[in-house]
Amino acid sequence: MDEPELEAAVGMSRKWDARDAGREVIGSTLSKLNTKPNFLLLFSTIHYEKHGGFGEFLNGVWEVLPEDTPLVGGTVVGFMNNYGCYTRGATALAISYPNMDVAVGVGLNTKRNPEEAAVNCAEMIKENLKDSVYPNKFLIDITSSGIIPNIPGIGRKKVIRSKFGDVLLKTLNTTCKRLQIGPGREDEIIDVLSKELSDYDIIGGSTLDDNRWERNFQFYNKEVLTNSVIALGLKTDLKWKLNSTFGLNPTGIKMRPSKTTLFDCAIKKIENKPAVNAYLEKMGWSEDFLDENMYRRTLFYPICYKKGETLCPRVLALVIKDALVFTNKALKDKDMELYSASGSSLINSVKENLDKYEEEHLKFGFIVSCCARLEALGDATFKVHEIISNYYKNIPFLLFFASGEDIYKSGETPVRLNESFNVVNFY
Amino acid sequence: MQNDPIAMVLDDLLKFDDILACMVARQNMISVMPSDDTNSFKPEINQIWDIIHRAMNDVFNVIREYSQTGLAEMEFRLQNYEVLFYVFPDTENALVAIIPAFANKGLLEVEMENTRREILAVIDEQGKSQLAAV
Numbered sequence: 001m002d003e004p005e006l007e008a009a010v011g012m013s014r015k016w017d018a019r020d021a022g023r024e025v026i027g028s029t030l031s032k033l034n035t036k037p038n039f040l041l042l043f044s045t046i047h048y049e050k051h052g053g054f055g056e057f058l059n060g061v062w063e064v065l066p067e068d069t070p071l072v073g074g075t076v077v078g079f080m081n082n083y084g085c086y087t088r089g090a091t092a093l094a095i096s097y098p099n100m101d102v103a104v105g106v107g108l109n110t111k112r113n114p115e116e117a118a119v120n121c122a123e124m125i126k127e128n129l130k131d132s133v134y135p136n137k138f139l140i141d142i143t144s145s146g147i148i149p150n151i152p153g154i155g156r157k158k159v160i161r162s163k164f165g166d167v168l169l170k171t172l173n174t175t176c177k178r179l180q181i182g183p184g185r186e187d188e189i190i191d192v193l194s195k196e197l198s199d200y201d202i203i204g205g206s207t208l209d210d211n212r213w214e215r216n217f218q219f220y221n222k223e224v225l226t227n228s229v230i231a232l233g234l235k236t237d238l239k240w241k242l243n244s245t246f247g248l249n250p251t252g253i254k255m256r257p258s259k260t261t262l263f264d265c266a267i268k269k270i271e272n273k274p275a276v277n278a279y280l281e282k283m284g285w286s287e288d289f290l291d292e293n294m295y296r297r298t299l300f301y302p303i304c305y306k307k308g309e310t311l312c313p314r315v316l317a318l319v320i321k322d323a324l325v326f327t328n329k330a331l332k333d334k335d336m337e338l339y340s341a342s343g344s345s346l347i348n349s350v351k352e353n354l355d356k357y358e359e360e361h362l363k364f365g366f367i368v369s370c371c372a373r374l375e376a377l378g379d380a381t382f383k384v385h386e387i388i389s390n391y392y393k394n395i396p397f398l399l400f401f402a403s404g405e406d407i408y409k410s411g412e413t414p415v416r417l418n419e420s421f422n423v424v425n426f427y
Numbered sequence: 428m429q430n431d432p433i434a435m436v437l438d439d440l441l442k443f444d445d446i447l448a449c450m451v452a453r454q455n456m457i458s459v460m461p462s463d464d465t466n467s468f469k470p471e472i473n474q475i476w477d478i479i480h481r482a483m484n485d486v487f488n489v490i491r492e493y494s495q496t497g498l499a500e501m502e503f504r505l506q507n508y509e510v511l512f513y514v515f516p517d518t519e520n521a522l523v524a525i526i527p528a529f530a531n532k533g534l535l536e537v538e539m540e541n542t543r544r545e546i547l548a549v550i551d552e553q554g555k556s557q558l559a560a561v
Contacts, residue, residue, distance in 0.1 A: 376533060
Protein backbone atom coordinates (compact mmCIF):
# COMPACT_ATOMS: atom_id res chain seq x y z
CA MET A 1 0.00 0.00 0.00
CA ASP A 2 1.31 3.46 -0.90
CA GLU A 3 2.38 5.70 1.96
CA PRO A 4 0.17 8.84 2.13
CA GLU A 5 2.02 11.79 0.70
CA LEU A 6 3.07 14.64 2.97
CA GLU A 7 3.93 17.99 1.45
CA ALA A 8 5.73 20.60 3.53
CA ALA A 9 6.60 24.08 2.28
CA VAL A 10 8.34 27.11 3.70
CA GLY A 11 7.89 30.58 2.22
CA MET A 12 9.17 34.02 2.99
CA SER A 13 8.83 37.70 2.21
CA ARG A 14 11.29 40.52 2.75
CA LYS A 15 8.97 43.21 1.43
CA TRP A 16 8.42 46.21 3.71
CA ASP A 17 4.79 46.89 2.84
CA ALA A 18 2.52 44.85 5.11
CA ARG A 19 -0.06 43.81 2.50
CA ASP A 20 2.54 42.99 -0.15
CA ALA A 21 4.50 40.95 2.39
CA GLY A 22 1.38 39.04 3.46
CA ARG A 23 0.61 38.17 -0.15
CA GLU A 24 4.18 37.21 -0.97
CA VAL A 25 4.87 35.04 2.07
CA ILE A 26 1.79 32.92 1.35
CA GLY A 27 2.32 32.92 -2.41
CA SER A 28 5.86 31.66 -2.05
CA THR A 29 4.73 28.97 0.41
CA LEU A 30 1.75 27.68 -1.55
CA SER A 31 3.70 27.62 -4.80
CA LYS A 32 5.55 24.58 -3.43
CA LEU A 33 2.38 22.64 -2.56
CA ASN A 34 0.15 20.68 -4.94
CA THR A 35 -2.75 20.45 -2.51
CA LYS A 36 -4.50 22.74 -0.02
CA PRO A 37 -2.58 22.94 3.28
CA ASN A 38 -4.00 21.39 6.47
CA PHE A 39 -2.59 24.33 8.41
CA LEU A 40 -0.24 27.27 8.18
CA LEU A 41 2.19 28.66 10.73
CA LEU A 42 2.90 32.35 10.12
CA PHE A 43 5.54 34.51 11.79
CA SER A 44 6.61 38.05 11.11
CA THR A 45 8.85 40.64 12.70
CA ILE A 46 7.26 43.70 14.30
CA HIS A 47 8.19 46.04 11.43
CA TYR A 48 4.86 45.68 9.62
CA GLU A 49 3.20 47.57 12.44
CA LYS A 50 4.65 50.78 10.96
CA HIS A 51 4.37 49.75 7.32
CA GLY A 52 0.65 49.19 6.92
CA GLY A 53 -0.19 47.35 10.14
CA PHE A 54 -0.87 43.73 10.94
CA GLY A 55 -4.51 43.98 9.82
CA GLU A 56 -3.25 44.75 6.34
CA PHE A 57 -0.59 42.04 6.66
CA LEU A 58 -3.29 39.43 7.29
CA ASN A 59 -5.48 40.95 4.54
CA GLY A 60 -2.60 40.25 2.17
CA VAL A 61 -2.26 36.72 3.57
CA TRP A 62 -5.95 35.92 3.07
CA GLU A 63 -5.97 37.26 -0.47
CA VAL A 64 -3.89 34.19 -1.34
CA LEU A 65 -4.50 31.59 1.37
CA PRO A 66 -7.45 29.24 0.73
CA GLU A 67 -10.46 30.12 2.88
CA ASP A 68 -10.71 28.23 6.20
CA THR A 69 -7.07 27.18 6.33
CA PRO A 70 -6.22 26.99 10.05
CA LEU A 71 -3.63 29.71 10.71
CA VAL A 72 -1.66 30.47 13.86
CA GLY A 73 1.38 32.62 14.48
CA GLY A 74 2.54 35.98 15.69
CA THR A 75 5.29 38.54 15.85
CA VAL A 76 8.78 37.25 16.59
CA VAL A 77 12.24 38.66 17.13
CA GLY A 78 13.59 36.83 14.12
CA PHE A 79 13.43 33.59 12.17
CA MET A 80 15.41 31.09 10.14
CA ASN A 81 14.31 28.90 7.30
CA ASN A 82 15.81 27.17 4.28
CA TYR A 83 16.49 30.60 2.74
CA GLY A 84 18.54 32.18 5.55
CA CYS A 85 18.44 33.96 8.87
CA TYR A 86 16.51 37.21 9.34
CA THR A 87 15.41 39.78 11.91
CA ARG A 88 13.09 41.52 9.46
CA GLY A 89 10.41 39.98 7.27
CA ALA A 90 7.80 37.24 7.34
CA THR A 91 7.90 33.48 7.00
CA ALA A 92 5.41 30.61 6.88
CA LEU A 93 5.33 26.84 7.09
CA ALA A 94 2.44 24.97 5.51
CA ILE A 95 1.72 21.25 5.72
CA SER A 96 -0.51 19.19 3.53
CA TYR A 97 -1.12 15.61 4.63
CA PRO A 98 -4.22 13.41 4.37
CA ASN A 99 -3.83 11.55 7.69
CA MET A 100 -4.10 14.54 9.98
CA ASP A 101 -6.87 16.42 11.79
CA VAL A 102 -6.25 19.97 12.90
CA ALA A 103 -7.86 22.30 15.42
CA VAL A 104 -7.07 25.84 16.48
CA GLY A 105 -7.65 27.16 20.00
CA VAL A 106 -7.49 30.60 21.56
CA GLY A 107 -7.59 32.03 25.07
CA LEU A 108 -7.76 35.74 25.81
CA ASN A 109 -6.44 37.98 28.60
CA THR A 110 -3.44 35.83 29.44
CA LYS A 111 -1.84 38.37 31.76
CA ARG A 112 -5.08 38.99 33.66
CA ASN A 113 -6.17 35.38 34.01
CA PRO A 114 -3.71 32.91 32.47
CA GLU A 115 -5.50 29.85 33.85
CA GLU A 116 -8.83 30.75 32.28
CA ALA A 117 -7.15 31.62 28.97
CA ALA A 118 -5.32 28.29 28.88
CA VAL A 119 -8.44 26.29 29.81
CA ASN A 120 -10.49 28.02 27.09
CA CYS A 121 -7.77 27.37 24.54
CA ALA A 122 -7.42 23.71 25.53
CA GLU A 123 -11.21 23.17 25.48
CA MET A 124 -11.39 24.32 21.85
CA ILE A 125 -8.65 21.88 20.88
CA LYS A 126 -10.28 18.98 22.72
CA GLU A 127 -13.75 19.71 21.34
CA ASN A 128 -12.62 20.09 17.74
CA LEU A 129 -10.44 16.99 17.73
CA LYS A 130 -12.68 14.69 19.75
CA ASP A 131 -13.85 12.73 16.71
CA SER A 132 -10.40 12.28 15.21
CA VAL A 133 -9.29 8.67 14.89
CA TYR A 134 -5.58 9.37 14.59
CA PRO A 135 -3.51 8.20 17.55
CA ASN A 136 -0.71 10.77 17.91
CA LYS A 137 -1.37 14.18 19.48
CA PHE A 138 0.77 17.27 19.14
CA LEU A 139 0.29 20.91 20.07
CA ILE A 140 2.06 24.13 19.15
CA ASP A 141 1.31 27.01 21.53
CA ILE A 142 2.03 30.67 20.89
CA THR A 143 1.64 33.07 23.80
CA SER A 144 1.91 36.80 24.29
CA SER A 145 5.11 37.71 26.15
CA GLY A 146 5.56 40.21 28.95
CA ILE A 147 5.50 43.97 28.43
CA ILE A 148 7.97 46.35 30.09
CA PRO A 149 6.00 49.31 31.48
CA ASN A 150 6.60 52.80 30.17
CA ILE A 151 6.92 54.71 33.44
CA PRO A 152 6.23 58.45 33.35
CA GLY A 153 9.47 60.36 33.93
CA ILE A 154 11.59 57.20 33.67
CA GLY A 155 10.59 55.58 30.39
CA ARG A 156 11.40 51.94 29.65
CA LYS A 157 14.66 51.59 31.57
CA LYS A 158 16.12 48.20 32.42
CA VAL A 159 17.74 49.37 35.64
CA ILE A 160 15.66 51.40 38.08
CA ARG A 161 17.44 51.73 41.42
CA SER A 162 15.14 54.54 42.59
CA LYS A 163 13.61 54.48 46.07
CA PHE A 164 10.22 54.25 44.33
CA GLY A 165 11.15 50.77 43.10
CA ASP A 166 9.11 48.95 45.73
CA VAL A 167 6.02 50.95 44.79
CA LEU A 168 6.69 50.19 41.16
CA LEU A 169 6.86 46.44 41.81
CA LYS A 170 3.55 46.56 43.66
CA THR A 171 2.05 48.65 40.85
CA LEU A 172 3.21 46.07 38.30
CA ASN A 173 1.20 43.39 40.12
CA THR A 174 -1.86 45.56 39.59
CA THR A 175 -1.11 46.76 36.05
CA CYS A 176 -0.56 43.16 34.98
CA LYS A 177 -4.07 42.20 36.05
CA ARG A 178 -5.84 45.42 35.07
CA LEU A 179 -3.93 46.80 32.08
CA GLN A 180 -2.11 43.60 31.04
CA ILE A 181 1.28 45.29 31.28
CA GLY A 182 3.92 43.22 33.06
CA PRO A 183 5.01 39.56 33.03
CA GLY A 184 3.54 37.27 30.38
CA ARG A 185 2.72 34.58 33.00
CA GLU A 186 3.50 31.88 30.45
CA ASP A 187 4.64 29.43 33.18
CA GLU A 188 1.06 29.29 34.39
CA ILE A 189 -0.26 28.83 30.85
CA ILE A 190 1.95 25.85 29.97
CA ASP A 191 1.16 24.26 33.34
CA VAL A 192 -2.58 24.41 32.59
CA LEU A 193 -2.27 23.45 28.92
CA SER A 194 -0.22 20.37 29.84
CA LYS A 195 -2.76 19.40 32.51
CA GLU A 196 -5.76 19.86 30.19
CA LEU A 197 -4.04 18.22 27.23
CA SER A 198 -1.89 15.76 29.15
CA ASP A 199 -1.70 13.22 26.31
CA TYR A 200 -0.28 15.79 23.86
CA ASP A 201 3.37 16.65 23.29
CA ILE A 202 3.78 20.43 23.24
CA ILE A 203 6.29 22.88 21.84
CA GLY A 204 5.76 26.62 21.91
CA GLY A 205 7.04 30.06 22.60
CA SER A 206 6.13 33.68 23.13
CA THR A 207 5.59 36.44 20.63
CA LEU A 208 7.61 39.64 20.93
CA ASP A 209 8.69 42.76 19.08
CA ASP A 210 12.32 43.61 18.24
CA ASN A 211 13.44 42.73 21.75
CA ARG A 212 12.25 46.04 23.23
CA TRP A 213 9.44 44.25 25.10
CA GLU A 214 6.96 47.04 24.30
CA ARG A 215 4.29 45.16 22.34
CA ASN A 216 3.59 41.92 20.50
CA PHE A 217 0.78 40.35 18.47
CA GLN A 218 -0.68 36.91 17.88
CA PHE A 219 -2.27 35.72 14.64
CA TYR A 220 -5.39 33.59 14.97
CA ASN A 221 -6.93 32.79 11.58
CA LYS A 222 -8.00 36.26 10.34
CA GLU A 223 -7.59 38.07 13.65
CA VAL A 224 -4.67 40.02 15.09
CA LEU A 225 -4.74 39.62 18.88
CA THR A 226 -2.82 40.81 21.93
CA ASN A 227 -2.48 39.18 25.36
CA SER A 228 -3.66 35.82 24.10
CA VAL A 229 -2.59 32.22 23.83
CA ILE A 230 -3.10 30.55 20.46
CA ALA A 231 -2.66 26.83 19.89
CA LEU A 232 -2.60 24.49 16.94
CA GLY A 233 -3.61 20.93 17.84
CA LEU A 234 -2.79 18.01 15.58
CA LYS A 235 -4.01 14.42 15.62
CA THR A 236 -2.20 12.34 13.06
CA ASP A 237 -0.41 9.12 12.28
CA LEU A 238 2.84 11.03 11.87
CA LYS A 239 5.56 10.50 14.46
CA TRP A 240 7.98 13.05 15.86
CA LYS A 241 10.95 13.52 18.14
CA LEU A 242 11.27 16.51 20.43
CA ASN A 243 14.55 17.53 21.99
CA SER A 244 15.97 20.54 23.88
CA THR A 245 19.55 21.66 24.38
CA PHE A 246 21.07 24.71 26.04
CA GLY A 247 24.85 25.04 25.80
CA LEU A 248 25.04 26.19 29.40
CA ASN A 249 27.65 25.11 31.94
CA PRO A 250 27.21 25.13 35.74
CA THR A 251 29.53 27.48 37.62
CA GLY A 252 28.94 26.09 41.12
CA ILE A 253 27.69 29.52 42.27
CA LYS A 254 24.37 28.87 43.98
CA MET A 255 21.69 31.16 45.31
CA ARG A 256 18.39 30.49 47.06
CA PRO A 257 15.67 33.12 46.64
CA SER A 258 14.04 33.70 50.04
CA LYS A 259 11.48 36.31 48.99
CA THR A 260 9.78 36.67 45.62
CA THR A 261 6.99 38.82 44.18
CA LEU A 262 5.34 39.70 40.85
CA PHE A 263 3.99 36.18 40.26
CA ASP A 264 7.41 34.82 41.34
CA CYS A 265 9.12 36.62 38.45
CA ALA A 266 10.96 39.03 40.77
CA ILE A 267 13.43 37.94 43.45
CA LYS A 268 13.43 40.46 46.29
CA LYS A 269 15.75 38.60 48.63
CA ILE A 270 18.43 35.97 48.21
CA GLU A 271 19.25 34.13 51.43
CA ASN A 272 17.49 36.94 53.30
CA LYS A 273 19.71 39.68 51.82
CA PRO A 274 18.50 42.29 49.32
CA ALA A 275 18.61 40.37 46.04
CA VAL A 276 20.63 42.83 43.91
CA ASN A 277 23.42 43.17 46.48
CA ALA A 278 23.55 39.41 47.07
CA TYR A 279 23.63 38.81 43.30
CA LEU A 280 26.45 41.29 42.70
CA GLU A 281 28.42 39.81 45.59
CA LYS A 282 28.08 36.27 44.26
CA MET A 283 28.95 37.40 40.73
CA GLY A 284 31.92 39.44 41.91
CA TRP A 285 30.52 42.40 39.99
CA SER A 286 30.44 46.03 41.05
CA GLU A 287 27.29 48.15 41.03
CA ASP A 288 28.29 49.84 37.76
CA PHE A 289 27.78 46.54 35.91
CA LEU A 290 24.07 47.27 36.27
CA ASP A 291 23.59 49.67 33.39
CA GLU A 292 21.34 49.68 30.34
CA ASN A 293 23.75 47.23 28.67
CA MET A 294 23.35 44.77 31.55
CA TYR A 295 21.17 42.53 29.39
CA ARG A 296 24.05 41.86 27.00
CA ARG A 297 26.17 40.57 29.90
CA THR A 298 23.57 38.57 31.77
CA LEU A 299 22.65 36.70 28.58
CA PHE A 300 25.83 34.75 29.15
CA TYR A 301 25.07 34.10 32.83
CA PRO A 302 21.52 32.78 33.23
CA ILE A 303 20.36 31.70 36.66
CA CYS A 304 18.82 28.24 36.52
CA TYR A 305 16.76 25.83 38.57
CA LYS A 306 15.68 22.29 37.82
CA LYS A 307 12.08 21.29 37.31
CA GLY A 308 11.97 17.51 37.24
CA GLU A 309 15.13 16.64 35.37
CA THR A 310 15.00 19.67 33.09
CA LEU A 311 17.09 22.77 33.48
CA CYS A 312 15.02 25.98 33.55
CA PRO A 313 17.28 28.94 32.75
CA ARG A 314 16.20 32.47 33.60
CA VAL A 315 17.77 35.54 32.00
CA LEU A 316 17.80 38.70 34.09
CA ALA A 317 15.55 41.26 32.40
CA LEU A 318 15.26 44.18 34.81
CA VAL A 319 16.60 45.50 38.08
CA ILE A 320 14.00 47.35 40.12
CA LYS A 321 15.44 48.77 43.36
CA ASP A 322 16.65 45.66 45.26
CA ALA A 323 14.82 43.14 43.10
CA LEU A 324 16.03 41.02 40.19
CA VAL A 325 13.20 40.76 37.68
CA PHE A 326 12.95 37.88 35.23
CA THR A 327 10.50 37.32 32.40
CA ASN A 328 9.38 34.03 33.91
CA LYS A 329 9.18 32.39 37.32
CA ALA A 330 12.14 32.05 39.64
CA LEU A 331 10.98 29.84 42.45
CA LYS A 332 11.14 30.84 46.11
CA ASP A 333 13.06 28.57 48.50
CA LYS A 334 14.40 26.51 45.62
CA ASP A 335 18.12 26.32 44.90
CA MET A 336 19.18 28.18 41.78
CA GLU A 337 22.60 28.03 40.18
CA LEU A 338 24.45 30.44 38.00
CA TYR A 339 25.33 28.91 34.62
CA SER A 340 27.60 30.32 31.98
CA ALA A 341 27.39 30.34 28.19
CA SER A 342 29.77 31.35 25.44
CA GLY A 343 29.25 31.91 21.74
CA SER A 344 30.78 28.53 20.97
CA SER A 345 28.78 26.67 23.64
CA LEU A 346 25.54 28.10 22.25
CA ILE A 347 26.51 27.15 18.70
CA ASN A 348 27.70 23.67 19.72
CA SER A 349 24.40 23.00 21.49
CA VAL A 350 22.66 23.24 18.11
CA LYS A 351 24.83 20.49 16.67
CA GLU A 352 24.42 18.47 19.88
CA ASN A 353 20.65 18.72 19.49
CA LEU A 354 20.51 17.76 15.82
CA ASP A 355 22.98 14.89 16.27
CA LYS A 356 20.31 13.10 18.30
CA TYR A 357 17.99 12.79 15.31
CA GLU A 358 18.02 10.27 12.53
CA GLU A 359 17.86 11.90 9.12
CA GLU A 360 16.05 9.08 7.36
CA HIS A 361 12.34 9.60 6.60
CA LEU A 362 12.42 13.13 8.00
CA LYS A 363 9.51 15.16 6.59
CA PHE A 364 9.94 18.62 8.12
CA GLY A 365 11.37 20.37 11.17
CA PHE A 366 10.03 23.05 13.47
CA ILE A 367 12.38 24.79 15.88
CA VAL A 368 11.78 27.23 18.73
CA SER A 369 14.87 29.05 19.97
CA CYS A 370 15.22 31.80 22.53
CA CYS A 371 15.66 35.40 21.38
CA ALA A 372 18.40 35.70 24.02
CA ARG A 373 20.51 33.35 21.94
CA LEU A 374 19.98 35.54 18.87
CA GLU A 375 20.91 38.70 20.76
CA ALA A 376 23.93 36.97 22.33
CA LEU A 377 25.26 35.54 19.06
CA GLY A 378 24.46 38.46 16.75
CA ASP A 379 25.73 37.73 13.26
CA ALA A 380 27.34 34.50 14.52
CA THR A 381 23.74 33.24 14.26
CA PHE A 382 24.66 32.59 10.62
CA LYS A 383 26.94 29.80 11.90
CA VAL A 384 23.88 28.28 13.56
CA HIS A 385 22.03 28.58 10.26
CA GLU A 386 24.87 26.82 8.47
CA ILE A 387 24.67 23.86 10.90
CA ILE A 388 20.89 23.64 10.62
CA SER A 389 20.91 24.00 6.81
CA ASN A 390 23.54 21.28 6.47
CA TYR A 391 21.36 19.03 8.57
CA TYR A 392 18.02 19.63 6.81
CA LYS A 393 19.42 20.21 3.31
CA ASN A 394 16.29 20.41 1.09
CA ILE A 395 13.86 19.33 3.80
CA PRO A 396 11.69 22.31 4.86
CA PHE A 397 12.35 23.74 8.31
CA LEU A 398 11.28 26.85 10.15
CA LEU A 399 12.82 28.28 13.31
CA PHE A 400 11.36 31.20 15.21
CA PHE A 401 13.09 33.16 17.93
CA ALA A 402 10.71 33.35 20.88
CA SER A 403 10.89 35.29 24.11
CA GLY A 404 10.74 32.12 26.21
CA GLU A 405 9.95 28.57 25.18
CA ASP A 406 7.42 25.92 26.28
CA ILE A 407 8.12 22.19 26.24
CA TYR A 408 5.94 19.35 27.43
CA LYS A 409 6.40 15.67 26.68
CA SER A 410 3.32 13.67 27.54
CA GLY A 411 3.67 12.18 31.02
CA GLU A 412 6.64 14.38 31.94
CA THR A 413 6.90 17.74 33.73
CA PRO A 414 6.00 20.80 31.62
CA VAL A 415 8.72 23.43 31.51
CA ARG A 416 8.96 27.08 30.65
CA LEU A 417 12.46 27.76 29.35
CA ASN A 418 14.71 30.67 28.49
CA GLU A 419 17.86 30.51 26.37
CA SER A 420 16.98 27.07 25.00
CA PHE A 421 17.10 25.47 21.56
CA ASN A 422 14.18 23.11 20.88
CA VAL A 423 13.67 20.95 17.82
CA VAL A 424 10.71 18.83 16.79
CA ASN A 425 11.25 16.70 13.73
CA PHE A 426 8.32 14.96 12.07
CA TYR A 427 8.70 11.57 10.38
CA MET B 428 22.27 57.53 -7.06
CA GLN B 429 18.53 57.01 -7.62
CA ASN B 430 18.88 53.77 -9.57
CA ASP B 431 22.01 52.43 -7.91
CA PRO B 432 21.07 48.91 -6.74
CA ILE B 433 23.52 49.16 -3.82
CA ALA B 434 21.85 52.41 -2.69
CA MET B 435 18.51 50.58 -2.76
CA VAL B 436 19.93 47.84 -0.52
CA LEU B 437 21.08 50.58 1.88
CA ASP B 438 17.59 52.12 1.76
CA ASP B 439 16.26 48.87 3.22
CA LEU B 440 18.80 48.92 6.04
CA LEU B 441 18.09 52.55 6.89
CA LYS B 442 14.41 51.75 7.43
CA PHE B 443 15.32 50.15 10.78
CA ASP B 444 14.60 52.60 13.61
CA ASP B 445 18.02 51.95 15.16
CA ILE B 446 20.07 52.37 11.99
CA LEU B 447 20.80 56.08 12.23
CA ALA B 448 23.06 56.17 9.19
CA CYS B 449 24.53 53.64 6.81
CA MET B 450 26.85 53.73 3.82
CA VAL B 451 29.44 51.84 1.83
CA ALA B 452 32.74 53.60 2.47
CA ARG B 453 36.50 53.43 2.39
CA GLN B 454 39.11 55.77 3.83
CA ASN B 455 38.30 59.41 3.03
CA MET B 456 35.50 58.38 0.71
CA ILE B 457 31.85 57.48 1.07
CA SER B 458 31.22 55.36 -2.01
CA VAL B 459 27.47 54.77 -1.76
CA MET B 460 24.79 56.35 0.41
CA PRO B 461 21.11 55.44 0.62
CA SER B 462 19.28 56.72 -2.46
CA ASP B 463 17.46 59.69 -0.94
CA ASP B 464 20.58 61.77 -0.26
CA THR B 465 18.90 64.63 1.58
CA ASN B 466 17.42 62.37 4.26
CA SER B 467 19.94 59.58 4.31
CA PHE B 468 21.12 60.27 7.86
CA LYS B 469 18.64 60.48 10.67
CA PRO B 470 18.75 64.02 12.11
CA GLU B 471 20.33 63.16 15.48
CA ILE B 472 23.51 62.07 13.68
CA ASN B 473 24.18 65.56 12.33
CA GLN B 474 25.45 66.92 15.63
CA ILE B 475 28.06 64.18 16.03
CA TRP B 476 28.82 63.35 12.40
CA ASP B 477 32.11 65.29 12.16
CA ILE B 478 33.78 63.47 15.06
CA ILE B 479 32.38 60.09 14.02
CA HIS B 480 33.60 60.66 10.46
CA ARG B 481 37.12 61.42 11.69
CA ALA B 482 37.15 58.32 13.90
CA MET B 483 35.85 56.25 10.97
CA ASN B 484 38.78 57.33 8.84
CA ASP B 485 41.18 56.11 11.51
CA VAL B 486 39.42 52.75 11.62
CA PHE B 487 39.77 52.50 7.83
CA ASN B 488 43.56 52.63 8.36
CA VAL B 489 43.25 49.33 10.22
CA ILE B 490 40.86 47.89 7.64
CA ARG B 491 43.25 48.79 4.82
CA GLU B 492 46.08 47.11 6.72
CA TYR B 493 44.31 43.87 7.61
CA SER B 494 41.42 43.23 5.19
CA GLN B 495 43.67 41.05 3.03
CA THR B 496 44.41 38.87 6.04
CA GLY B 497 40.79 38.19 6.93
CA LEU B 498 39.66 41.20 8.96
CA ALA B 499 35.86 40.95 8.68
CA GLU B 500 34.34 43.27 11.25
CA MET B 501 35.22 46.21 13.48
CA GLU B 502 33.25 48.48 15.77
CA PHE B 503 33.72 51.37 18.17
CA ARG B 504 31.60 53.24 20.64
CA LEU B 505 31.73 57.03 20.73
CA GLN B 506 29.58 58.87 23.25
CA ASN B 507 26.07 57.43 22.85
CA TYR B 508 26.66 55.79 19.49
CA GLU B 509 28.25 52.66 18.10
CA VAL B 510 29.70 52.39 14.61
CA LEU B 511 29.77 48.95 12.97
CA PHE B 512 32.06 48.10 10.05
CA TYR B 513 31.37 44.99 7.94
CA VAL B 514 34.33 44.66 5.61
CA PHE B 515 33.88 43.42 2.04
CA PRO B 516 36.38 40.54 1.79
CA ASP B 517 39.81 41.42 0.41
CA THR B 518 38.91 45.07 -0.19
CA GLU B 519 39.38 48.34 1.69
CA ASN B 520 35.62 48.93 1.58
CA ALA B 521 33.13 48.31 4.33
CA LEU B 522 29.43 48.53 5.00
CA VAL B 523 29.20 51.06 7.84
CA ALA B 524 26.24 51.68 10.15
CA ILE B 525 25.79 54.03 13.09
CA ILE B 526 23.45 52.79 15.82
CA PRO B 527 22.51 53.95 19.34
CA ALA B 528 24.86 52.57 22.00
CA PHE B 529 22.04 50.71 23.78
CA ALA B 530 20.36 49.26 20.70
CA ASN B 531 19.67 45.52 20.50
CA LYS B 532 22.83 45.05 18.52
CA GLY B 533 22.55 41.28 18.02
CA LEU B 534 19.40 41.71 15.95
CA LEU B 535 20.89 44.52 13.88
CA GLU B 536 24.03 42.48 13.25
CA VAL B 537 21.93 39.81 11.51
CA GLU B 538 20.52 42.36 9.08
CA MET B 539 23.95 44.00 8.64
CA GLU B 540 25.24 40.62 7.51
CA ASN B 541 22.26 40.14 5.18
CA THR B 542 22.95 43.59 3.74
CA ARG B 543 26.63 42.80 3.24
CA ARG B 544 25.65 39.60 1.41
CA GLU B 545 23.11 41.43 -0.76
CA ILE B 546 25.69 44.08 -1.73
CA LEU B 547 28.24 41.40 -2.57
CA ALA B 548 25.61 39.74 -4.79
CA VAL B 549 24.98 43.08 -6.55
CA ILE B 550 28.72 43.60 -7.09
CA ASP B 551 29.03 40.06 -8.37
CA GLU B 552 26.13 40.62 -10.78
CA GLN B 553 27.60 43.93 -11.96
CA GLY B 554 30.93 42.22 -12.55
CA LYS B 555 29.27 39.54 -14.68
CA SER B 556 27.39 42.20 -16.71
CA GLN B 557 30.59 44.11 -17.36
CA LEU B 558 32.35 40.94 -18.41
CA ALA B 559 29.47 40.07 -20.73
CA ALA B 560 29.65 43.52 -22.32
CA VAL B 561 33.35 43.16 -23.17
